Structures are given as C-alpha cells and as structure tokens.
Amino acid sequence: MSSIIEIRNVSKNYGGVVANKAISLDVEQGTITGLIGPNGSGKTTLFNSIVGYHPIDSGSICFEDREISHIQVQDIARLGLIRTFQQTRIYKAMNCVENMLISLPHRKMRFLEAFSRNSATDFENADRLLEFVGLYEKRFLMAGSLSFGQQKLLEFAMALMNEPKTLLLDEPTAGINPTLINGLIDRLLRANREFGITLFVIEHNMRVIMNLAQKIYCLAHGELLAQGTPGDIQNDQRVIDAYLGAH
Amino acid sequence: MNSGKFILYTVVVLFTLLAPFIMPDFKTQLATLWLMIIVALTWDMTGGQMGYNSLGNIFFYGTGMYVAAVICIALTHDVGAYTNAFSDQVYVFSNAEYFTGVMIGILGAGVFCSVCALIIGYLTFGLRGPYFAIGTLGVAIAAGELVSNWDWVGGGQGISLPVFPYDLELGKIFFYVLFAATGVLLFIFLRWLYTTRFGAAINAIRDDEEKAEAMGIHTLRYKLTTWSIAAFFIGVVGGISAFQLIHFEPLETAYQTINLGIFMVVCVLLGGKGTLWGPVIGAIVFHLFKEVTWNYLLGWQWVALGALIVITVVYFRDGIMGWLMSVRPEWFGIRVEKKSGEAMGEAGT
Numbered sequence: 001m002s003s004i005i006e007i008r009n010v011s012k013n014y015g016g017v018v019a020n021k022a023i024s025l026d027v028e029q030g031t032i033t034g035l036i037g038p039n040g041s042g043k044t045t046l047f048n049s050i051v052g053y054h055p056i057d058s059g060s061i062c063f064e065d066r067e068i069s070h071i072q073v074q075d076i077a078r079l080g081l082i083r084t085f086q087q088t089r090i091y092k093a094m095n096c097v098e099n100m101l102i103s104l105p106h107r108k109m110r111f112l113e114a115f116s117r118n119s120a121t122d123f124e125n126a127d128r129l130l131e132f133v134g135l136y137e138k139r140f141l142m143a144g145s146l147s148f149g150q151q152k153l154l155e156f157a158m159a160l161m162n163e164p165k166t167l168l169l170d171e172p173t174a175g176i177n178p179t180l181i182n183g184l185i186d187r188l189l190r191a192n193r194e195f196g197i198t199l200f201v202i203e204h205n206m207r208v209i210m211n212l213a214q215k216i217y218c219l220a221h222g223e224l225l226a227q228g229t230p231g232d233i234q235n236d237q238r239v240i241d242a243y244l245g246a247h
Numbered sequence: 248m249n250s251g252k253f254i255l256y257t258v259v260v261l262f263t264l265l266a267p268f269i270m271p272d273f274k275t276q277l278a279t280l281w282l283m284i285i286v287a288l289t290w291d292m293t294g295g296q297m298g299y300n301s302l303g304n305i306f307f308y309g310t311g312m313y314v315a316a317v318i319c320i321a322l323t324h325d326v327g328a329y330t331n332a333f334s335d336q337v338y339v340f341s342n343a344e345y346f347t348g349v350m351i352g353i354l355g356a357g358v359f360c361s362v363c364a365l366i367i368g369y370l371t372f373g374l375r376g377p378y379f380a381i382g383t384l385g386v387a388i389a390a391g392e393l394v395s396n397w398d399w400v401g402g403g404q405g406i407s408l409p410v411f412p413y414d415l416e417l418g419k420i421f422f423y424v425l426f427a428a429t430g431v432l433l434f435i436f437l438r439w440l441y442t443t444r445f446g447a448a449i450n451a452i453r454d455d456e457e458k459a460e461a462m463g464i465h466t467l468r469y470k471l472t473t474w475s476i477a478a479f480f481i482g483v484v485g486g487i488s489a490f491q492l493i494h495f496e497p498l499e500t501a502y503q504t505i506n507l508g509i510f511m512v513v514c515v516l517l518g519g520k521g522t523l524w525g526p527v528i529g530a531i532v533f534h535l536f537k538e539v540t541w542n543y544l545l546g547w548q549w550v551a552l553g554a555l556i557v558i559t560v561v562y563f564r565d566g567i568m569g570w571l572m573s574v575r576p577e578w579f580g581i582r583v584e585k586k587s588g589e590a591m592g593e594a595g596t
C-alpha cells in the first residue's frame with residue numbers, strides 16, 4: 001500500500017501559539033486514518049494546512065506524490081482532496097437538493113458545461129446520496145432549517161457528491177444524535193469500501209474512531225504524541241495521560 | 248410555463264411593443280425606463296446573485312458612452328479634430344455613416360466594457376464586502392476625472408454626436424426600440440442563466456465563498472464571467488444613451504456616480520435582490536416615483552427620494568419580491584415543496 005497523503009515536518013504558528021510542530025504522518029491509499037487529540041491540540045490546524053487554507057511555516061505536504069503546500073485551496077480541492085468543516089458549512093438559504101447539485105465535481109466539468117442545466121443523472125445522484133445519509137425525507141427543506149447534526153450529514157453528502165479521492169472529515173459525529181451514531185459509522189465505512197474514498201477523520205468520540213480507523217495518530221500540544229492501531233492507541237499511557245490532562 | 252405566467256409574459260410583451268404608441272408623449276421616459284431596468288438587472292447579477300455589491304457599475308455606462316462615440320466618429324473623421332472645442336469646422340455624417348456608426352459603436356462599447364470588467368475584476372475581486380463596493384466606486388470616480396481632463400475625447404466639455412437623421416419622433420422610437428430590445432434580450436438571457444449550473448455556482452459564491460472554494464469551484468472565473476457579461480450590457484446601453492442624448496459630458500452624464508450609479512442599486516433593493524423580477528419591478532416603481540416627484544414635488548424631489556431609500560432599507564430589506572415571497576410563497580412554488588417536506592419530516596422523525 002502507498003501513501004496518498006504524506007506529511008513531513010510540518011509546522012504552523014499563529015503569532016506566538018505553536019499550533020503544529022514538526023508533524024510527520026502518512027495516510028495510506030484506500031484506508032481510514034484517524035486523528036485524535038485533546039481540544040486545541042492542533043488537529044484542525046493540520047487539516048487547514050493540508051487543504052491549503054493557510055500557508056505552512058515549514059515542512060512538506062504531498063498528495064499523490066505531488067507537493068501541494070504551495071497550492072491554493074480551490075486547486076487542491078480539484079485534485080480530489082476535499083474537506084468538511086468542524087463548524088459545518090452548507091448553503092443555508094438553499095434546500096438540500098440544491099446544496100447537493102452545487103457540489104458536483106467541478107474538476108470533472110469543462111467550463112462551458114456550467115452553461116447547461118443539471119442532468120437527470122445529477123438529480124438521481126443527489127437523491128441517492130441524500131438517501132444514503134438519511135436526509136431524503138428532508139430534501140426540499142432549507143438547509144439552514146436543519147438541526148446541527150443534520151447539517152453535518154448534509155455536508156458529508158455534499159462531499160460525497162464531489163466524488164473525492166480523499167475526504168478529510170473534521171469531527172463528523174459532533175452534534176449527531178447518539179442513537180444515530182452507529183448508522184453514521186456504518187456509512188463512513190461504506191463510503192470507504194464501496195466508493196473507494198480514502199478517509200482521514202478527526203474525531204473526539206473514542207468509540208467511533210476505534211471502530212472506524214485502521215491507523216490512528218494522536219496529537220497533543222501541537223506535537224505528534226503517538227501513532228498505531230486502535231489497540232496500540234487505546235493502551236498507550238501517554239495518550240491516556242493526555243486525555244486525562246495529566247500530560 | 249403555467250397559464251398565469253403565460254398571461255403575464257403576454258401582457259409584458261404587448262406593453263413593450265405598444266407603449267410608445269399608446270403613450271406617444273412619453274417615448275423618451277419609456278426608453279429611460281428600459282435603461283433603468285437594464286442597469287438594475289445587470290447590477291443584480293453581481294450584487295444580488297453573486298453577493299458582490301459594486302458601486303462602480305456606472306463606470307461601464309460612462310465608458311460605453313465614450314467608446315461608442317469615439318468609434319462612431321473615428322469611422323469617418325479624425326477624433327481629436329472633431330472634439331476640438333475651438334474649431335468651427337462642421338462635420339457631416341451621411342445616413343449610412345450614422346447608422347453604421349451607431350451599431351458598431353454600441354457593440355464596440357459592450358465588448359470594450361466587458362474586457363474592462365475582466366481587468367478591473369481581476370484587480371478588485373480579492374476585496375470583500377464594503378471594500379469591493381468602495382474599490383469599484385473609486386474606479387468610477389477616478390475614470391470620470393481622468394476622462395474630463397483628456398482633451399482628445401473633449402475634456403470637461405464632453406462630446407456632441409450627430410443627430411438622428413430622420414424625423415425627431417421617429418428617432419425617439421428608434422432609441423426606444425434599441426433600449427427595449429437590449430432589455431428583452433438581457434431578461435431572456437438571465438432567465439435562462441439563473442437556471443443553469445452557472446447560476447447555482449454564483450449563488451454559492453454569494454452564500455459562502457469559502458465553502459465554494461473548498462468544494463473546488465473556480466470562483467474567480469465565475470466572478471469575472473458574471474461581471475464581464477453585466478459590463479457588456481451596461482456598455483451597450485451607455486452607447487445607446489450617448490446617441491440618444493446627442494451631447495454628453497464626463498461627470499454629469501457619463502460617470503454620474505451619484506445619480507444613475509446609485510439609482511440602479513436603489514431599484515434592486517426596492518424590487519428585491521437576487522430575484523429575476525425584483526430589479527424589473529424595482530426599476531418600474533422607482534422610475535414612476537422619480538418622474539412623479541421630479542414633476543410635482545420640485546424642490547423636494549431629493550428629499551422624497553431619500554425618504555424612499557430609507558424606508559426601503561429599513562422596512563423592506565428584501566424588497567417587493569422578498570415581501571411577496573414571504574406572504575405568498577405558493578406563487579413561487581415554495582410552499583408546495585416546504586409543505587410536503589415538512590409533512591414527511593414530521594412522519595420521519
């Protein structure tokens with residue numbers, strides 16, 4: 001197996017705050033990789049660095065063996081590397097179907113194709129994916145009127161609509177009704193297996209990430225603290241200490 | 248198209264065709280009404296549909312005037328000599344020269360302005376919110392000043408163009424037709440454009456540009472294209488205005504930032520931002536209001552206009568169309584979807 005994302009010695013400071021310090025990690029093609037760590041440990045910062053949301057201070061980030069640390073957000077997205085936001089970003093004044101149709105993969109579209117209407121297949125795909133995340137019944141509702149958890153699901157569906165190669169999910173289960181979390185784990189696994197999308201997932205819920213990921217990285221205070229299989233991580237004293245605040 | 252819409256469009260088309268004959272004394276006002284509709288529709292392309300509030304669209308109107316005039320003159324005469332205020336030479340245009348000049352001038356104005364929009368847009372689309380508004384306003388003000396100091400195009404005196412070569416009333420109909428045809432074409436074009444993926448993409452830029460970027464939409468490309476199409480149509484009506492007015496000057500007529508430059512924004516706010524019909528309705532209401540107050544409230548007309556703006560901004564944020572949508576959502580097909588969605592939602596959860 002080969003790495004689809006390769007991060008080497010990436011550092012990022014916000015003024016005086018060291019958000020990421022010399023982080024190196026790999027996301028293997030076709031797998032689900034987890035990223036955990038206490039609040040403020042630099043997980044979202046690392047995602048932002050990967051997708052080009054801000055410039056990094058030093059280090060190298062490769063996607064499919066190509067250096068992307070100096071490329072702009074939109075261009076990285078068009079390589080097939082898509083992220084969702086921790087604070088959930090959807091187009092609130094549009095209904096779910098419209099949100100889905102806007103998320104069509106523009107990297108697969110020539111500019112002139114924008115001057116046409118969405119095809120029947122596009123509508124079918126939108127409906128199918130809304131069904132997949134369990135929002136089919138709500139598809140004509142304004143996205144802004146959905147609950148936070150439903151908006152998370154919609155954002156996930158929109159990302160799938162974009163047909164990414166790799167999807168970075170920032171806390172996909174935050175705000176989701178606990179009774180629905182098992183269903184969501186199942187959908188994430190299916191997105192990985194059936195659609196062949198590599199997933200890199202930030203998650204606070206330990207039960208979720210242990211059931212999901214093949215490999216987990218743990219950050220603390222901006223540094224890589226531990227890495228390994230869910231079993232390794234679960235028994236790693238440093239990780240337990242970090243989460244208990246005894247670090 | 249349902250029967251209600253069919254009747255609506257039929258009435259609009261009949262009115263457009265017959266208005267100058269039903270109201271022969273108002274041909275020029277009707278032509279100006281179309282001008283207002285066009286500048287409002289084009290302003291809404293970026294301001295309403297894409298979320299970029301330009302205060303500088305008047306730049307394209309003024310530039311359109313100058314480009315059309317210069318092209319028309321240059322086809323048969325020397326521009327510098329023609330615009331020389333101290334010369335008493337009389338310049339003659341044959342009928343063929345006049346109409347060729349008008350047509351090529353108008354189209355050239357549109358093309359030139361859309362290229363300008365690409366350049367100015369490339370430089371200013373990095374600005375967001377009020378910075379974009381003020382940045383574009385700056386471009387329009389600076390252009391007015393530059394042009395009024397440029398002798399080759401007549402300096403502060405402006406340019407006088409040849410007069411319509413036939414009967415004056417026929418001339419009024421000629422200009423009405425030019426404005427109305429441009430307006431109808433623009434309306435049909437936008438009615439189609441807003442149903443395409445392109446329309447959805449610019450709406451996405453308006454609602455959350457960062458998200459649109461994160462999803463890989465070529466935001467700059469969409470923004471430039473939208474503004475450049477808008478600028479084409481504004482340039483065209485600027486060109487038509489130049490020939491209709493015969494004489495125009497740089498600051499009061501061409502780059503009239505505080506008149507037409509602001510009126511187009513008021514029309515859109517009044518009618519409803521981000522809707523197809525809003526700018527049209529807003530322009531009609533605004534134009535009627537302006538004609539009435541300018542004729543019957545002389546001395547107070549600017550106060551009345553100011554009051555209208557304040558009332559719109561404070562009480563009708565979403566304009567006439569936005570208000571209609573909230574009280575009669577079924578007219579816009581919103582209720583049907585919402586109702587079924589809600590019912591299912593209740594059953595589902």
Ligand SMILES: Nc1ncnc2c1ncn2[C@@H]1O[C@H](COP(=O)(O)OP(=O)(O)OP(=O)(O)O)[C@@H](O)[C@H]1O
Nearest residue numbers: 014017019037038039040041042043044045046086
């Ligand atoms: N835009 C910013 N400007 C300044 N400091 C920031 C900014 N974004 C994050 N930080 C700081 O960087 C550090 C890492 O933040 P980050 O959001 O990456 O943490 P996180 O691991 O995602 O936390 P959480 O689990 O709460 O989402 C924190 O100390 C945070 O305060």
Ligand SMILES: [Mg+2]
Nearest residue numbers: 043044045086
């Ligand atoms: Mg975070």
